[in-house]
Every structure is written in structure tokens, then in C-alpha cells.
Amino acid sequence: MELIGKNIIGNDFSGEGKDIFFAVNPSTGKQMEPGFKEASQKEIDSAVRKASTAFQVYRNKSGQEKAEFLETIANEIMSLGDSLISRCIEETGLPEGRLTGERGRTVNQLKLFAKLLREGSWVDARIDTADPDRQPLPKADIRSMLKGLGPVGVFGASNFPLAFSVAGGDTASALAAGCTVVVKGHPAHPGTSEMVGLAIQRAVQKCNMPEGTFSMVNGPSVEVGQAIVRHPLIKAIGFTGSFRGGKALFDEANKREEPIPVYSEMGSSNPVFILPGALKERKDKIAQDLAASVNLGVGQFCTSPGLVFLQSSEDTEGFKNLLSQSISESDAGIMLTSGINGSYREGIEKLSSKNNVEVLAKGKEESSSCRGTSYLLHTTAQSFLSEHSLQEEIFGPSTLAITAQHKDEIVKAAENLYGHLTITIHGTEEDLLEHQDLIRVLEQKTGRIIINGYPTGVEVCDSMVHGGPFPATTDSRSTSVGTAAIKRFVRPVCYQSFPTSLLPDELKDGNPLKIWRLVNGDFKKE
Numbered sequence: 110m111e112l113i114g115k116n117i118i119g120n121d122f123s124g125e126g127k128d129i130f131f132a133v134n135p136s137t138g139k140q141m142e143p144g145f146k147e148a149s150q151k152e153i154d155s156a157v158r159k160a161s162t163a164f165q166v167y168r169n170k171s172g173q174e175k176a177e178f179l180e181t182i183a184n185e186i187m188s189l190g191d192s193l194i195s196r197c198i199e200e201t202g203l204p205e206g207r208l209t210g211e212r213g214r215t216v217n218q219l220k221l222f223a224k225l226l227r228e229g230s231w232v233d234a235r236i237d238t239a240d241p242d243r244q245p246l247p248k249a250d251i252r253s254m255l256k257g258l259g260p261v262g263v264f265g266a267s268n269f270p271l272a273f274s275v276a277g278g279d280t281a282s283a284l285a286a287g288c289t290v291v292v293k294g295h296p297a298h299p300g301t302s303e304m305v306g307l308a309i310q311r312a313v314q315k316c317n318m319p320e321g322t323f324s325m326v327n328g329p330s331v332e333v334g335q336a337i338v339r340h341p342l343i344k345a346i347g348f349t350g351s352f353r354g355g356k357a358l359f360d361e362a363n364k365r366e367e368p369i370p371v372y373s374e375m376g377s378s379n380p381v382f383i384l385p386g387a388l389k390e391r392k393d394k395i396a397q398d399l400a401a402s403v404n405l406g407v408g409q410f411c412t413s414p415g416l417v418f419l420q421s422s423e424d425t426e427g428f429k430n431l432l433s434q435s436i437s438e439s440d441a442g443i444m445l446t447s448g449i450n451g452s453y454r455e456g457i458e459k460l461s462s463k464n465n466v467e468v469l470a471k472g473k474e475e476s477s478s479c480r481g482t483s484y485l486l487h488t489t490a491q492s493f494l495s496e497h498s499l500q501e502e503i504f505g506p507s508t509l510a511i512t513a514q515h516k517d518e519i520v521k522a523a524e525n526l527y528g529h530l531t532i533t534i535h536g537t538e539e540d541l542l543e544h545q546d547l548i549r550v551l552e553q554k555t556g557r558i559i560i561n562g563y564p565t566g567v568e569v570c571d572s573m574v575h576g577g578p579f580p581a582t583t584d585s586r587s588t589s590v591g592t593a594a595i596k597r598f599v600r601p602v603c604y605q606s607f608p609t610s611l612l613p614d615e616l617k618d619g620n621p622l623k624i625w626r627l628v629n630g631d632f633k634k635e
Contacts, residue, residue, distance in 0.1 A: 135202040157340045236616060384420065420515065
């Protein structure tokens with residue numbers, strides 16, 4: 110399909126901005142046509158105002174109507190066929206198989222939210238019926254449920270151009286919640302973003318949703334993002350990206366006259382703890398699989414394992430040698446952008462220059478300026494405890510091994526961890542029983558604990574938590590993956606002494622939607 114390089118403002122297209130930017134193929138370094146117009150302040154204001162007007166209609170759409178809308182978006186994305194995958198390959202350097210799988214994930218999470226909406230119980234309907242004879246005071250009829258917040262600003266991520274981008278989890282969950290959405294497409298893959306944005310626009314029209322239910326604005330400058338966050342009609346923000354970017358949006362939102370929630374997923378070093386029994390039993394397998402996890406996607410996953418904790422034993426040196434061998438045999442991979450590659454190289458140079466850090470292994474290098482080389486570095490637990498910067502994320506295919514002299518030092522290191530998206534533990538049954546104190550510490554430091562697995566790969570399901578304590582996210586109570594993500598974009602509304610005719614269907618007598626409700630303290634479907 111032919112790209113237009115303009116902003117999607119409701120059902121219209123607009124290219125008023127003077128500044129033009131281009132996608133760059135990271136494999137070749139060449140600019141790609143067409144040029145894309147950066148959104149002007151006027152265009153952003155128009156998109157948000159349309160979203161606000163549309164919200165007054167969209168918020169009252171039934172779960173069935175919103176479910177059909179999400180499924181139509183999924184179908185429209187699939188109808189783009191190979192052209193979407195081809196453009197995305199050119200803009201990101203990611204392989205066809207990875208992007209085909211990511212498209213499937215994007216479509217499936219839209220369908221998962223549609224299923225949630227059809228079932229309907231997610232609204233957390235609560236009913237306490239009236240008791241006029243209660244003494245000393247009569248009790249009023251009180252009912253409550255979750256309702257959408259309002260227009261949501263969504264920021265596309267660089268490393269997941271489909272699943273965390275224009276039609277990704279933030280957009281899907283916000284639309285499911287009854288919110289309208291204004292997306293800032295990621296400037297690294299504007300063609301991919303436009304194709305998906307047009308698919309959503311077509312779904313809006315096919316499902317007769319109000320104009321402004323979805324808009325998308327473009328631009329590499331921070332001014333575009335700031336204009337969305339500052340706009341008084343925006344009621345929440347969803348972001349996936351760097352700590353610097355996510356924290357800046359969070360701070361900006363809190364400067365507003367009306368502060369709004371910002372759900373920033375800002376990355377993580379995802380510590381891995383390998384306990385002595387597991388190391389003794391299967392160090393070869395763990396070394397091989399850990400190296401594969403470090404290198405997966407050239408380390409450009411927010412769940413890439415960047416820290417590995419070991420307790421000194423007769424197997425520790427052997428494990429480090431095996432892991433070093435796997436890393437040294439790793440091929441360099443194309444990174445998403447030259448900027449990401451440059452930041453990765455700077456991060457490795459800064460870390461390896463520290464007196465207490467040594468480079469144990471380095472992968473194969475290639476001359477391409479946008480290829481990331483794998484690294485294995487090492488330090489001691491004592492050094493890790495004394496220098497907090499050692500646990501900062503380096504976005505790319507590297508990991509830092511940390512050796513402790515004894516169990517107490519491992520627990521101490523765990524206590525000093527920042528918040529992370531994931532923490533992994535490899536251990537035998539005996540290991541895990543002996544390290545329950547460690548597990549109790551780690552569950553306070555992360556949103557997801559993994560036993561005898563690897564953090565790369567996030568299952569999209571009802572029980573998934575993709576979040577964690579600061580600085581992994583700006584709100585540890587939320588998840589950006591799974592159906593619980595919908596709760597970021599809603600608030601409880603209470604209806605007291607309402608006539609049945611004015612109540613939402615979810616709260617009416619007789620339960621016309623047949624959903625689970627908490628009625629006078631008991632969950633019921635009747």
C-alpha cells in the first residue's frame with residue numbers, strides 16, 4: 110500500500126507541520142520514503158479535542174460493541190498481509206519470523222480483550238441493596254462499577270513495532286476500558302505505524318464508532334510528546350521505553366494543573382539468581398540457554414537478563430567458562446536504530462572501564478555500525494553492593510555476572526536491588542527450600558518471579574504481570590500486559606439511590622448481562 114506520511118486526526122489526514130523526518134533502514138543506513146510530517150501543536154490539539162468529544166459517545170458503548178470493534182481492528186491488521194511485515198523488516202531490521210509472531214501476538218491480545226468485554230465481569234460490579242428498616246439509620250441502595258477515565262495518550266515503543274505500538278497492549282486495553290486514544294507513533298518505524306493506524310481508522314468507520322475514537326500523530330521531537338501529556342483533556346498516559354523518557358513524561362504530567370496517571374514501563378536489568386544445587390546439576394544447560402536469552406532479539410527486550418548472581422562454589426568457574434564460550438561464539442545482530450546501538454556501545458564502554466568490572470567474553474564483531482556485539486562482564490557482590498550504578502540497564506546483548514562468597518551476601522545483594530520487571534531463580538527443590546528467605550526478599554523487588562526459566566518471552570494472558578516497582582515502572586500496582594492492564598484506564602463510579610432505569614446495565618436488578626457481581630457481600634450471577 111502507498112504511504113501518505115501524514116497525521117491521522119480522527120477520520121481525516123493532516124500534514125500542516127513544516128518539519129519532515131524519514132525512517133532509516135538499520136541494515137543499510139539509508140533513508141526510506143516517504144517523508145513524514147511532524148505534527149503541529151494545532152494538529153495535536155485537534156486530535157485530542159476529537160478524542161474528548163468521541164469519548165462522550167464511546168464510553169457508553171456496550172461491551173459487545175467494543176468487542177466487535179477490537180476484533181475488527183485485528184482483522185484489518187491481518188488484511189494488510191505481507192506488506193506490513195515487509196515494511197516493518199525494512200524499518201527495524203527484525204527478522205520475518207519474529208515480526209510474523211509479533212503480529213500474531215498483537216492480533217491475539219486484541220481478541221483477548223474482546224473476550225474479556227463479552228464476558229463482562231471485569232467491571233467489578235458491586236451492589237449493596239437498600240435496607241430502609243435498618244436501625245438506627247436506614248441504609249441507602251449503593252452500587253458501583255469501573256468506568257473509563259477519558260482520552261488516553263499512548264506512546265509507541267521502539268523494540269516492539271507491533272505489539273507495543275499503535276495497536277499494542279496500551280491501545281487495546283484503553284479502548285477496551287471505554288477510553289478514546291491518541292497515539293504518538295514511534296519515529297523509528299513511521300511507515301509501520303501509519304499502516305496500523307490506517308487499519309484502526311478503517312475499523313472505526315466500519316463499526317460506526319465516533320470520529321476521534323482513534324488518532325495518531327507523528328514526530329521525533331520531544332515537543333510532540335509533551336504536547337499530548339500537557340493537554341488538559343488527556344486523562345492518562347501509557348508509555349513503554351527508556352527510563353529517561355518515561356520519567357520525563359511522569360514528571361511533566363505531575364506539573365499539570367490536573368495531574369494525571371502515567372503508566373511508564375521503563376525497562377529493567379532482570380536479575381537471574383543461579384543457586385548452588387542447580388549450578389552443580391545443569392551448569393552446561395543453564396549457560397547455553399542463558400546466552401540464548403541474552404542474545405534474543407539482540408538483547409533489545411525489556412526482559413533481557415542483564416544481571417546474573419552466583420554463589421561461589423566448585424562449579425562457579427566452570428559455569429563462567431561455559432557462559433563465556435557461548436557468548437564468544439555469538440554473532441553480532443542488527444540493532445533497531447543507530448541511536449540505540451550507540452547508547453549500547455557507550456553503556457558497555459562505561460561499565461567495562463570501571464576498576465571493579467572485567468570483561469570475560471566478547472561476541473563476534475562486524476563492521477556494520479548498527480550491529481550489537483554480545484558481552485559477558487563480571488564483578489563481585491561486594492563491588493555490586495558498593496556501586497549502585499552496576500545494576501542499571503544496558504539495552505542490548507550483554508549481561509553482568511556477580512559472584513558472592515556466601516548465601517548471606519546473595520541475600521544482601523537482593524535486598525539492595527532496585528525494582529525490576531522480572532527476577533529469575535534457578536534452583537533444585539532443595540535449593541528453593543533453603544533459600545525461602547531470598548524468595549521473600551525478591552518478591553518485593555519485581556512484578557514477576559520465574560523459577561527455572563528465562564525472563565525473555567511474556568505470555569499474554571489473564572494472570573500475566575508485566576510491571577514492577579520503580580524504576581521498572583512509575584506505578585507498581587499495574588501491568589501493561591494481560592487483561593488486568595485494562596484497570597489502568599478506569600476509575601470506580603458509585604451510584605446511590607438511583608432508579609433502575611438510570612443505572613448501567615451492569616448494575617441493574619435482574620442482572621441483564623449475566624455477569625459476576627458482588628451483591629451484599631456474595632459473588633453472584635443471578
